[in-house]
Amino acid sequence: xxxxxxxxxxxxxxxxxxxxxxxxxxxxxxxxxxxxxxxxxxxxxxxxxxxxxxxxxxxxxxxxxxxxxxxxxxxxxxxxxxxxxxxxxxxxxxxxxxxxxxxxxxxxxxxxxxxxxxxxxxxxxxxxxxxxxxxxxxxxxxxxxxxxxxxxxxxxxxxxxxxxxxxxxxxxxxxxxxxxxxxxxxxxxxxxxxxxxxxxxxxxxxxxxxxxxxxxxxxxxxxxxxxxxxxxxxxxxxxxxxxxxxxxxxxxxxxxxxxxxxxxxxxxxxxxxxxxxxxxxxxxxxxxxxxxxxxxxxxxxxxxxxxxxxxx
Amino acid sequence: xxxxxxxxxxxxxxxxxxxxxxxxxxxxxxxxxxxxxxxxxxxxxxxxxxxxxxxxxxxxxxxxxxxxxxxxxxxxxxxxxxxxxxxxxxxxxxxxxxxxxxxxxxxxxxxxxxxxxxxxxxxxxxxxxxxxxxxxxxxxxxxxxxxxxxxxxxxxxxxxxxxxxxxxxxxxxxxxxxxxxxxxxxxxxxxxxxxxxxxxxxxxxxxxxxxxxxxxxxxxxxxxxxxxxxxxxxxxxxxxxxx
Numbered sequence: 001x002x003x004x005x006x007x008x009x010x011x012x013x014x015x016x017x018x019x020x021x022x023x024x025x026x027x028x029x030x031x032x033x034x035x036x037x038x039x040x041x042x043x044x045x046x047x048x049x050x051x052x053x054x055x056x057x058x059x060x061x062x063x064x065x066x067x068x069x070x071x072x073x074x075x076x077x078x079x080x081x082x083x084x085x086x087x088x089x090x091x092x093x094x095x096x097x098x099x100x101x102x103x104x105x106x107x108x109x110x111x112x113x114x115x116x117x118x119x120x121x122x123x124x125x126x127x128x129x130x131x132x133x134x135x136x137x138x139x140x141x142x143x144x145x146x147x148x149x150x151x152x153x154x155x156x157x158x159x160x161x162x163x164x165x166x167x168x169x170x171x172x173x174x175x176x177x178x179x180x181x182x183x184x185x186x187x188x189x190x191x192x193x194x195x196x197x198x199x200x201x202x203x204x205x206x207x208x209x210x211x212x213x214x215x216x217x218x219x220x221x222x223x224x225x226x227x228x229x230x231x232x233x234x235x236x237x238x239x240x241x242x243x244x245x246x247x248x249x250x251x252x253x254x255x256x257x258x259x260x261x262x263x264x265x266x267x268x269x270x271x272x273x274x275x276x277x278x279x280x281x282x283x284x285x286x287x288x289x290x291x292x293x294x295x296x297x298x299x300x301x302x303x304x305x306x307x308x309x310x311x312x
Numbered sequence: 313x314x315x316x317x318x319x320x321x322x323x324x325x326x327x328x329x330x331x332x333x334x335x336x337x338x339x340x341x342x343x344x345x346x347x348x349x350x351x352x353x354x355x356x357x358x359x360x361x362x363x364x365x366x367x368x369x370x371x372x373x374x375x376x377x378x379x380x381x382x383x384x385x386x387x388x389x390x391x392x393x394x395x396x397x398x399x400x401x402x403x404x405x406x407x408x409x410x411x412x413x414x415x416x417x418x419x420x421x422x423x424x425x426x427x428x429x430x431x432x433x434x435x436x437x438x439x440x441x442x443x444x445x446x447x448x449x450x451x452x453x454x455x456x457x458x459x460x461x462x463x464x465x466x467x468x469x470x471x472x473x474x475x476x477x478x479x480x481x482x483x484x485x486x487x488x489x490x491x492x493x494x495x496x497x498x499x500x501x502x503x504x505x506x507x508x509x510x511x512x513x514x515x516x517x518x519x520x521x522x523x524x525x526x527x528x529x530x531x532x533x534x535x536x537x538x539x540x541x542x543x544x545x546x547x548x549x550x551x552x553x554x555x
Contacts, residue, residue: 048400052554069553073402080400084393086322088329100318101401145397 001026001153001183002047007056009042009207016042018207020056024200026152029179031198031215032187035306039207040187041081044157047185048078061152074103077146081157083138087131091122091141094130095148102149116144119174121167135162143171147178154178156186160193172197191298201298203305210305218301227294228265230277234286236261242284246276260289315407316414323415327381336380337423344373344427352434363445366431367452367522368515370424371459375488378460381420382467383481385412387474405549409468409542417464424456448524455521458534459514463488465541472548 002024009017017039024030034040045051046058049069057064063071086094095116099109117123120140125133130141139162146154159175160168168190175184175197188194194201195215203211203218211218228249232239236254243252243263248271255262267273274291281288327333347369355365389395398408431449435441467484474480490497495513498504510516517530 045396049553050396050400066554070402070404073400076400078397078400080393080396082393084395084397086326086394087392088326089322097318097322098397098401101315101398101403103402105314 001028001061002185003057003059004043004047005057007043007046007058008054009039009046009051010054016207017046017053020204020207020209022202022209022212024183024185026183027180028200029175029184029186029198031194031201032185032204033189033191033194033201033302034187034204038204038306040204041157043204044078044155044185044187045080048076048155049073050078074149075152077149077151077154079142079146079154079156079159081161083142085130085138085141085145087129089130090126091128091130091133091137092117092126094141095144098145099148104149112148112150116148119147120144121170136164136167139163140167140171143174150181152183154182154184154186156184158187158189160188160190168193191302195298203302205306211301215298219296219298226267226269226271226296228267228273228277229290229292229294230263230265230281230288231257231260231290232263232281232286232288233260234281234284238284239263239286242280243277246273246280247271248273248276315403316411319403319408319411320414320418323385323412324418327415327419330384332380332384333419336377340373340377340423341427343376344369345430347372348430361445361448361523362431362434362441363448363452363522363524364519366428367456367518370427370452370456371492371514371518374420374424374456374459375463375485375492377420377423378463378467378488379481379485381416382464382471382484383477385416385468385471387471387477387480390475391477399552405546409545409549413464413468413542413545416468417460420460420464421457424460428453428456445524448522451524451526452518452522454526455518455530458531459518461538462534462541463491465538465545466491469541469545469548472545 002022004020004022007017007020008015020039020043032040032043042051046053047060047065049065049072052066059065060072061075063075065072089097092113095113096109099113104112117126120143122137122140122144125137130138133141139159143156143159146156154175156175160171163171172193175186178184186194186198199214201211201213201215201218202209230243236256239261240252240254240263243249243265248268249265250268251266253264253266255264265273265277272293274293277291278288348366351365351369352362386395389398428449431444435444463484466487467480470484470487471480474483492514495509495516498512499506499509511529511533517527520527521530
């Protein structure tokens with residue numbers, strides 16, 4: 001659906017996007033992550049034909065964004081960051097206007113506008129002036145606008161920013177439900193959300209891709225040892241010795257918490273030492289109150305790839 | 313075409329929804345009406361065309377009106393970011409430019425109509441005026457429309473090329489005033505042929521048309537001038553996609 005080859009964009013002397021290449025297949029939901037200023041919005045603007053690229057080639061559904069801009073724009077729904085709307089219009093009036101611009105007419109237009117008002121929870125404010133709406137409603141109106149013509153590709157720049165947890169859940173489910181018929185590229189700073197919605201994640205930093213895989217695989221690829229934490233009531237030195245004897249544990253750090261000792265065990269990759277720790281504690285009759293394997297998440301991956309100059 | 317109509321309607325609605333529009337509307341009607349009235353009182357008893365006085369006062373204040381209406385056409389979209397929504401929708405640059413232009417021109421026509429109707433009000437109030445020369449009113453309306461069409465296309469182009477509304481309004485006003493007095497400016501150079509002066513003098517055209525003498529040459533001049541400005545505006549807007 002999206003094919004980006006060696007995309008470059010300069011703003012004067014600054015290089016916003018540096019030789020970026022990636023592909024998104026039909027029906028995929030892809031999360032586009034990166035720290036502020038990494039080039040996410042610029043890339044999305046180029047994909048939606050708003051900004052031209054300095055170099056490289058971008059095609060959407062086989063159409064070049066530069067040469068066949070109109071064809072590309074017919075196929076995309078774009079929700080820009082900050083959702084710019086005509087604040088003097090009313091909600092339904094605005095959606096009708098946008099539906100006409102996107103080529104809908106007659107019954108089809110009426111039906112789609114009605115559906116969108118329902119799906120995005122805008123019915124109760126359909127007669128309100130946009131300028132008086134809350135951020136959440138504006139965000140939902142922007143989303144309704146981007147969806148109204150049933151585009152093949154949805155480009156959403158931070159779609160859940162400014163929404164309350166209930167609305168976020170609602171929008172998340174909405175995006176998930178689009179998965180089979182639409183392709184979605186969305187940027188977000190809320191990593192658990194991306195982990196939940198997206199099948200694949202692209203992380204960019206300083207205009208370059210630093211990671212691209214499923215959230216699960218990315219977490220798996222994390223460098224550094226997984227850590228197991230055990231809280232055991234027993235003689236510190238003996239416990240430490242016992243732990244170090246277990247295969248797979250590389251080092252043990254002890255923190256004291258009253259009678260209890262908190263042991264942080266750095267382990268070898270893929271090693272799960274929890275059964276051995278439990279067996280040791282029970283055979284020595286030490287009491288244990290906690291035993292966890294610390295799970296790495298997308299946030300750790302994000303921090304690692306965007307703060308260091310490494311690539312996964 | 314459907315897109316053009318949608319943008320035209322949206323632009324017209326935006327004009328009527330903005331408070332600036334109402335302020336300028338009231339200001340324009342008071343200013344042009346009182347200028348006309350002062351003209352009538354001053355020229356009482358002398359042999360002057362009423363229509364001349366009317367259309368001269370309307371065109372004079374049109375310059376301000378058009379600058380203010382045109383200044384927000386594109387600068388407002390850029391400032392609020394809505395240009396991103398507009399240009400990522402499947403619309404062509406020509407549709408955007410023509411739709412906005414048509415909306416703004418319609419708005420100005422709606423405001424100007426009551427100002428022109430002043431002459432009938434005057435005739436109704438003062439029976440000694442007698443019959444109004446309808447041909448002269450039609451001629452005056454034609455030249456007013458042509459001046460609006462041309463000045464608005466210039467204002468639209470200026471609005472597209474500036475980022476700030478105030479800058480756009482001032483630039484547009486200066487350009488319109490230069491245009492208005494182009495004939496006088498050209499005539500200051502002795503080597504310029506007198507015919508050229510006559511071709512370019514907007515005030516002379518207004519004078520001529522509002523006496524009921526309709527000349528096809530100024531019609532062509534203003535229409536082709538507007539077409540050129542709009543064509544340039546489309547190209548400037550297109551260039552934003554590849555620059």
